[in-house]
Amino acid sequence: MSFRFNFDVDDSGDRITTPEPVAGNFSVSVTSNIKEEKEQQISTQAEPCEIISLSVPTVSSIVVDAVYYKNQQLWKRQIDDVQFQLAQQDSMDGSNESAMVKAMVEDKNASDVIKGVYEGGLKTWECSIDLLNYIVDYSDEISKLINGGNVLEIGCGTALPSLHILRNISGACVSMQDYNKDVLELVTMPNVLSNTDLEPPSGGDSPGYKIHVDGDTETCEIDLDYRRTQVLFGDNTDNVIGERDIPELTKDEAEAADAQILNYADIKSRCEFIAGDWSEIEKELRRYERQHSFNLILTSETIYETSNYKKLHDLLACALAKPAAKSMGGNEKALPLPMALVAAKTLYFGLTGSVLTFKQYVRSQGIFNIECVWQSGGSMNREILCLTWQAPPQHI
Ligand SMILES: C[S@@+](CC[C@H](N)C(=O)[O-])C[C@H]1O[C@@H](n2cnc3c(N)ncnc32)[C@H](O)[C@@H]1O
Numbered sequence: 443m444s445f446r447f448n449f450d451v452d453d454s455g456d457r458i459t460t461p462e463p464v465a466g467n468f469s470v471s472v473t474s475n476i477k478e479e480k481e482q483q484i485s486t487q488a489e490p491c492e493i494i495s496l497s498v499p500t501v502s503s504i505v506v507d508a509v510y511y512k513n514q515q516l517w518k519r520q521i522d523d524v525q526f527q528l529a530q531q532d533s534m535d536g537s538n539e540s541a542m543v544k545a546m547v548e549d550k551n552a553s554d555v556i557k558g559v560y561e562g563g564l565k566t567w568e569c570s571i572d573l574l575n576y577i578v579d580y581s582d583e584i585s586k587l588i589n590g591g592n593v594l595e596i597g598c599g600t601a602l603p604s605l606h607i608l609r610n611i612s613g614a615c616v617s618m619q620d621y622n623k624d625v626l627e628l629v630t631m632p633n634v635l636s637n638t639d640l641e642p643p644s645g646g647d648s649p650g651y652k653i654h655v656d657g658d659t660e661t662c663e664i665d666l667d668y669r670r671t672q673v674l675f676g677d678n679t680d681n682v683i684g685e686r687d688i689p690e691l692t693k694d695e696a697e698a699a700d701a702q703i704l705n706y707a708d709i710k711s712r713c714e715f716i717a718g719d720w721s722e723i724e725k726e727l728r729r730y731e732r733q734h735s736f737n738l739i740l741t742s743e744t745i746y747e748t749s750n751y752k753k754l755h756d757l758l759a760c761a762l763a764k765p766a767a768k769s770m771g772g773n774e775k776a777l778p779l780p781m782a783l784v785a786a787k788t789l790y791f792g793l794t795g796s797v798l799t800f801k802q803y804v805r806s807q808g809i810f811n812i813e814c815v816w817q818s819g820g821s822m823n824r825e826i827l828c829l830t831w832q833a834p835p836q837h838i
Contacts, residue, residue, distance in 0.1 A: 465554065465565045488558075488719030489621055491726040496710050498700040499632050501527050502667040506636045508660040509602065511571065512578040516609075517642060517662065518600050519632045521565055527628065542622050555746075563599030563625035567743040569785035569824050573603045576783065576816055576826050577740075581610070587737055587778040588614045594734075594761055595619065596720070596741040596754070601630045603740045605637045608712060615712050617736070623717035630715060638709040640664055667691060670699035673706070720753040724760045735763040737778075742785035746795040751803045758782050758829060759809050765831055779830045783815075788823040797825050808832065 506517040532539070532547045539547065542560040555562045577584050590613035595604040598618040607614050618634075620626050636642070642651045642662040650668035654661045670691055691699065704710050716723055727734045739762055744754060763780040788797045797814075804812045809832055816826040 464571060465562075465567045488722055489623075489717065491716065491718035491722040492623060493726075494623065494626065494715045494717065496631055496634060496704060496707065496713060496715070497627065498635065498666065498703055499527075499627070500696075500700075503663050503665045504632050504636065505661060505663050506632070506642070508662075509566075511574055514578065514606070516602055516605050517633070517636045518566065518602065518605075519629045519636070520661065524564060524628050540622070540624050542624050560625075561597070561621040562743070563597070563620045563622055564629055566600045566602060569787065569826075570600070570602050570742040572816065572818065572824055572826060573740055573742045573783060573785040574606055576785075577603055577606055583778060584738065585611050587781070589737065590614065591737045591763070592617065592735065594736040594739045596739060596757065597621070597744040598630055599625060601633055603742070604713075605633055608634065608709065609637055613712075615714075617714045617716055617734075619716040619718075619723060621717070621719060626715045626717055634709060634713055635707070636664060639703070639707040640666075640669065667696075669703060670696055673699045673702040720750070720757045724753065724757045727757075727760055734761055736761050737763045737780045739782035740785075741782070743787070745784065745786045745797070745800045746790040746793045748794040748799055748803070750795075751800060755804060755807060755809075759807075762829075762831070782810075782829040784827040784829065786825060786827070788825055797827065801827070804829065 505520045505523040507520050509516045509518055528543055528547060532543075542556075545556055545559050554565075584607075588607070588611055593604070593607055593614055593616045595601055595616065595618050598604055598620050601618050604616045604618050608616050618626065618630050620630060642653065642664060647653050650665045650672070652663040652665070654663075667690075674691075674695060718726075739758060741754075745751070762782055765779050784800070786795075786797055786800070790796060801812050804810050810829040811832050812827055812829050814825050815828045818824040
């Protein structure tokens with residue numbers, strides 16, 4: 443299934459719509475001359491690396507869909523709701539738009555990936571669900587491996603695997619990376635908040651949350667202004683608000699409330715967000731010798747272009763933790779080895795990347811072992827590959 447953007451917003455104001463299906467096949471866009479020119483201009487300059495901390499979306503409410511897997515549930519921001527925010531911001535002030543937002547607002551039929559401008563992070567791709575299920579199936583091993591340490595999700599987009607880890611593995615610190623800062627702010631951060639500190643209550647509506655169930659699908663509108671009013675006015679909230687009449691907050695009040703929401707948010711110290719091109723991130727991590735040793739690295743649907751293999755591989759080699767001395771020999775019980783799990787389709791039709799060529803590339807570099815640890819089977823096979831250090835990595 444191929445997803446296309448559509449920025450027409452229903453002016454009835456009803457923003458709760460059917461949850462979008464998980465994205466399947468890619469459609470990479472180079473259709474109009476304008477876009478080709480833009481891509482040529484932009485693709486020569488890789489997105490710079492920027493490390494940002496959690497913030498509350500600057501809107502009055504967000505709409506999230508329930509995602510079910512293995513008897514568990516997560517919430518993720520609805521793409522229609524993101525489109526609604528972009529369309530509103532565009533009509534108010536188009537001046538601060540990024541290349542990604544401009545491309546999407548200008549072209550309502552923008553495709554899944556616009557090379558060098560937008561790399562597909564606003565929606566959830568099939569293989570990230572595979573990765574999520576795999577993490578649940580091997581939850582004991584994964585918990586031992588993380589062991590209160592750091593996890594990195596490369597090309598996270600909606601970041602479902604990271605959300606699961608943040609919710610279920612205590613003490614884990616998760617860094618979430620995406621090419622586009624906008625993706626991190628529009629979906630990744632709202633998803634982190636709506637699965638932790640702003641999580642919808644189970645068992646129906648409650649103040650600040652409007653739940654909508656339609657057959658098997660469940661959607662919730664989280665009223666951020668209600669929450670803001672709550673942190674500003676505490677026990678007096680209901681008097682201030684009245685039944686349905688939430689007072690409009692000034693910009694200063696909203697900012698003060700957001701700062702307080704984040705002060706209360708235990709999750710803030712357990713997550714960070716890294717925007718930019720993989721080559722820039724690797725440079726940044728090396729340059730400042732940041733704490734960037736990750737016991738577990740996750741990535742899904744990121745090997746669709748062979749031209750990206752080198753930078754993805756180099757980032758893995760820079761960021762994956764070195765095995766603890768004990769796990770490299772001796773009589774002591776081996777500790778789990780740091781590993782990177784790469785979920786991907788076996789073939790990407792019409793694109794250059796594939797599992798086979800990625801494996802060949804990794805083997806040709808002589809740094810990691812790579813093996814398939816899971817396959818979906820069927821005509822459109824999907825796989826999970828596991829990369830571990832080939833030998834004590836003195837050469838890195
Ligand atoms: C198709 S999306 C997959 C998103 C998510 N992992 C999923 O499976 O739902 C590809 C992801 O890889 C990231 N990506 C692709 N090329 C990149 C590059 N050169 N530098 C940084 N990130 C890149 C994008 O930001 C995007 O989130």
